[in-house]
Amino acid sequence: MNITDIATPDFVAVDAGKRLGKIRAIFERENPRGIVVTEDGDYTGVIGEKQLVRSRMEDDTKASVVMKSAPRIDRHEDVREAARMLVEGDVKVAPVFEGEQLYGVVSTDDILHAVLDNLDAITVGDILTTDVVSVGEQAHVGQVINKLREHGVSRLPVVDEDTGSLIGIVTTHDLVEFVVRDDSRQGRGDRRGDLDRMLDLPVYDLMSDPVVTATPAETVDAVVERMFDNDVSGLVVTPEASDQRVHGIVTKTDVLRALTFTEEEHMDVQITNVRLLETLTREEVVESITAVVDKYQKMQVLHAHVRFHEHKEKLRGTPLMRCQIRLRTNRGQVGGSGEGYGAEHAFHVALDKLERNVLEVKGVNADEKQRGQLLRKLGEL
Known part of the structure; x- marks a missing residue:
């Protein structure tokens, strides 16, 4: 399934310099699915419904202050990939293009409504x-x-x-x-x-x-x-x-993330706020997580989610970040989180915590195995 019939041209485009008071008035009058922000005619970001309605910013605040950067999605994109792009962009709505022409928007709710009948196999x-x-x-x-x-x-x-x-x-x-x-x-x-x-x-x-x-x-x-x-x-x-x-x-x-789960041999990884990676690459993230898992036990990782969150605090210009790593495995969920200045530092702090938690899972599994062996021996007496 692709998003051809899911994406909607029901949106409002405003210039990055437009004031929020006027945008709110347009939104209330036209009730669009989303607002696309442009600068000199080129796409620059989006403003979601709740983001606009609940914003406490003054009416004379420019749209560029409130907007969020969102990935460009092709109108004929596969729904799984569109879901991945929304998750990794940490947005609820994104612009949809047909070639170089802005066609409309697609939202989390649009996708979930479209695939609802296919979600009965997941608990x-x-x-x-x-x-x-x-x-x-x-x-x-x-x-x-x-x-x-x-x-x-x-x-x-x-x-x-x-x-x-x-x-x-x-x-x-x-x-x-x-x-x-x-x-x-x-x-x-x-x-x-x-x-x-x-x-x-x-x-x-x-x-x-x-x-x-x-x-x-x-x-x-x-x-x-x-x-x-x-x-x-x-x-x-x-x-x-x-x-x-x-x-x-x-x-x-x-739920959106679950749409992207695969049955492939390699580990499926999603990175929320991927724009914050800086010096890290997706490949390095995958290799580091794989090394931790393989180091201690043969745990089948079905999906890995890495989320970065940027705090306002900075040290010599580098923002304090929080990194959360969560693995969905054949032995349940295991994760780790940590903070550091810059994405790379935060990731490695979280990775160290993940390693300790994986080791703890190994210890639990080893205890259960030992207990099973003991019970079998007692049964033989």
């Missing part, structure tokens, strides 16, 4: 992320913001600090909407006192509940439908519907 357990960052109900908004930034995530499950049970969820969108609502009540001006007050509020005051959840055994088509029905981009995964402990997270991006 949530196949694609969920088990390395979940959560927050206690007594945490303050300031702590939530720090966790979101530190881990480069957009949602945090809120758990009961005594039982560990899921009681709510807070997202970056919740934070933005809360601040925007407060802005409309208080007006502009010196807001330092108001900001301090907001940072001290408990997360309980702005989290969403009840939480829309999924279980590992459910099929992906069912949970994607649930995401669309509830207008959310991710679900908290619990072991069972009756067991509200946090087991993982599944998002639309996880």
Whole structure:
């Protein structure tokens, strides 16, 4: 399947110098699927719907400040490759070209709607992320913001600090909407006192509940439908519907990534925010991960996902980055993360953590093997 019939010409093109106030007015009037930003007639970036609507930037801010760089996708591109390009570009919408002519846009939701009937063979357990960052109900908004930034995530499950049970969820969108609502009540001006007050509020005051959840055994088509029905981009995964402990997270991006899984002999690798690689190459990333896996055990890696997140902090001009590596293997998921100045430094810190975690998996497997041998010997007595 290609994206010929998935891509849509329903978009708005604006110049990079156009002000957000006018763009918002156009968006509200025409309700397009996306906004493509051009400069001197050439494509330069995109602005997504939520990105525009939820932006707190002033109306006189230029489009070039808000836009995100997104890959150019050919109108006849295979849907799997289009999915890969959206994931690696870390965008929800991308421009579609027919030759050199800008045809339209394609979004994550467009692709998921088109392939929904083919997702019943995949379960949530196949694609969920088990390395979940959560927050206690007594945490303050300031702590939530720090966790979101530190881990480069957009949602945090809120758990009961005594039982560990899921009681709510807070997202970056919740934070933005809360601040925007407060802005409309208080007006502009010196807001330092108001900001301090907001940072001290408990997360309980702005989290969403009840939480829309999924279980590992459910099929992906069912949970994607649930995401669309509830207008959310991710679900908290619990072991069972009756067991509200946090087991993982599944998002639309996880589903999109699953479309690119292959059955080939070599390891399939995706790199989110590939533009941040700098001196690293994809080949070096693959070779390094393969070396770690092969060093300790014959683990079949079905898919590897490497994600880079850039922080604002810099050291002599080099930004602090966070790298997360997650492997989907025939023995479950294993990963590692770390921070460093520059993509290469961050990657190697994460790789070292991955190596320790793979070694730990080997130790567990060795213990199980030894236990099995012991039980067999006892059975012979």
